[in-house]
Amino acid sequence: MNDATNGRNVYILDSVIVPDAWDSEVEAEILSGFSKVSLLHLRSEEEFVPYAPSADAIIMWHHLNLTRLSISRLSRARVIVRNGVGVDNVDLEAAYEFGIPVCNVPDYGTEEVADHTLAMLLSLWRRLDALKESVRSGAWDWRVAEPVRRIRGTTFGIVGCGRIGTAAARRAKVFGFEVAFYDPYVPSGYEKAIAVKRVNTLEELLERSDVVSLHVPLTDGTFHLIGLDQLQRMKPSAFLVNTSRGPVIDEKALVVVAQSGRLAGVALDVVETEPNPPRELLELPNFMITPHAAFYSVEGLREIRQKSASIVLDALAGRELRNVVSAK
Ligand code: NAD
Numbered sequence: 001m002n003d004a005t006n007g008r009n010v011y012i013l014d015s016v017i018v019p020d021a022w023d024s025e026v027e028a029e030i031l032s033g034f035s036k037v038s039l040l041h042l043r044s045e046e047e048f049v050p051y052a053p054s055a056d057a058i059i060m061w062h063h064l065n066l067t068r069l070s071i072s073r074l075s076r077a078r079v080i081v082r083n084g085v086g087v088d089n090v091d092l093e094a095a096y097e098f099g100i101p102v103c104n105v106p107d108y109g110t111e112e113v114a115d116h117t118l119a120m121l122l123s124l125w126r127r128l129d130a131l132k133e134s135v136r137s138g139a140w141d142w143r144v145a146e147p148v149r150r151i152r153g154t155t156f157g158i159v160g161c162g163r164i165g166t167a168a169a170r171r172a173k174v175f176g177f178e179v180a181f182y183d184p185y186v187p188s189g190y191e192k193a194i195a196v197k198r199v200n201t202l203e204e205l206l207e208r209s210d211v212v213s214l215h216v217p218l219t220d221g222t223f224h225l226i227g228l229d230q231l232q233r234m235k236p237s238a239f240l241v242n243t244s245r246g247p248v249i250d251e252k253a254l255v256v257v258a259q260s261g262r263l264a265g266v267a268l269d270v271v272e273t274e275p276n277p278p279r280e281l282l283e284l285p286n287f288m289i290t291p292h293a294a295f296y297s298v299e300g301l302r303e304i305r306q307k308s309a310s311i312v313l314d315a316l317a318g319r320e321l322r323n324v325v326s327a328k
Pocket residue numbers: 084085086106109110113159160161162163164165182183184185186215216217218221222225243244245269270292293294295296
C-alpha cells in the first residue's frame with residue numbers, strides 16, 4: 001500500500017502506439033497525491049485482464065478495445081476515460097451494466113482534424129504528389145497536374161456538422177468552396193448561424209458535392225453509411241475525404257468504385273482494418289491514406305492528456321464528471 005496514493009491505480013492503456021505519450025508525467029503531475037499512474041504498453045485487451053481488478057480508473061487511447069472481458073473484472077474502477085472523441089472501442093453496454101461511467105475528451109483535436117481534412121484534400125486537388133515527383137525526376141513540368149479545377153464555386157459537402165464538421169466548414173469557406181452539410185441532428189437554424197447551406201438528405205448532399213467530407217461518429221447508424229449506392233451517387237469528378245472512422249465507408253464498395261475510375265481522388269485518415277489498409281486502395285491513383293494521424297499536434301496531445309487526467313481526478317475525488325458519454 002502506497003500512503004501518498006492510498007493504493008490507488010490509474011492505468012493508461014495502449015500508449016505504445018501514440019507519439020509523445022511514452023511517459024506518464026503529464027497525468028502523474030495532475031494525479032499527484034491521489035493515485036499511482038502506470039503506463040501499460042499493451043497490444044491486446046487480453047494483456048490488460050490481470051491488471052483490471054486493481055484499476056481505480058482507466059485512460060485509454062484508440063487502438064485497444066475494452067470489452068466485457070476486462071470490464072467485468074473492473075471491480076473498483078470509478079471511470080473509463082477515452083483519450084479522444086469516438087468511444088466505439090469501449091463496450092458501453094457492459095460499462096453501464098457494471099456501473100462504470102465512460103467519459104471522452106471531445107475537444108482537444110477539433111482544429112487539427114479540420115486542418116488535416118483540408119490539407120489532404122488540397123494536396124489531392126492540387127496534385128502535389130505528381131508535381132513533387134516531376135521536380136524530383138528532373139522533368140519540371142506543371143502539366144503533370146492536369147486537369148486541376150478552380151475551387152471557387154465548387155461545393156464542399158459535409159456529412160455530420162458537429163465540432164469538426166463545423167471547423168472544416170469554416171476552413172473550406174476561406175478557400176472559396178460553397179459549403180453544404182447534411183446532419184439531421186443539429187438544430188434548425190444552425191445553417192444560418194454558420195452561414196452555409198443545409199440539405200435534408202444524404203443523397204442530395206452526395207449528388208451536389210464536389211467534395212464529400214465525413215465527420216460523423218461511428219455508431220450502428222453510421223456503420224457503412226457510405227456504401228456502393230452512395231458512392232455511385234457522387235459526381236465522377238468528386239473527392240471523398242474520411243477523417244472520422246474507417247467503418248463509416250464500406251471499403252469493399254470503395255475499392256470497386258475507385259477502381260472503375262469514378263472518383264477524382266480519395267483521402268482517408270482512417271480505414272476499416274487499421275493498421276492494415278487494403279492493398280488495392282494503396283495502389284489507386286490520386287489516393288492518400290494517413291495513419292489515423294489527423295488528431296495529432298504537440299499542443300493537442302498535451303491538452304488531451306491534461307483533460308483526461310483531470311476527469312480521472314474528479315472521479316477519484318468524488319466530484320461531478322465532465323464529458324460523460326454513458327453512466328447509470
Ligand atoms: P461531434 O459529436 O461534435 O459531431 C458529430 C456530428 O455527426 C453530430 O453533429 C451528429 O449530429 C452528426 N451525426 C451523427 N449521426 C449522423 C448521421 N447518420 N448522418 C449525419 N450526421 C450525423 O463529433 P466531432 O468532434 O466533430 O468528431 C467527429 C468524428 O471524428 C468523431 O466521432 C471521431 O470518430 C472522429 N475523429 C477522428 C480523429 C482522427 O484522428 N482521425 C480525431 C478526432 C475525432
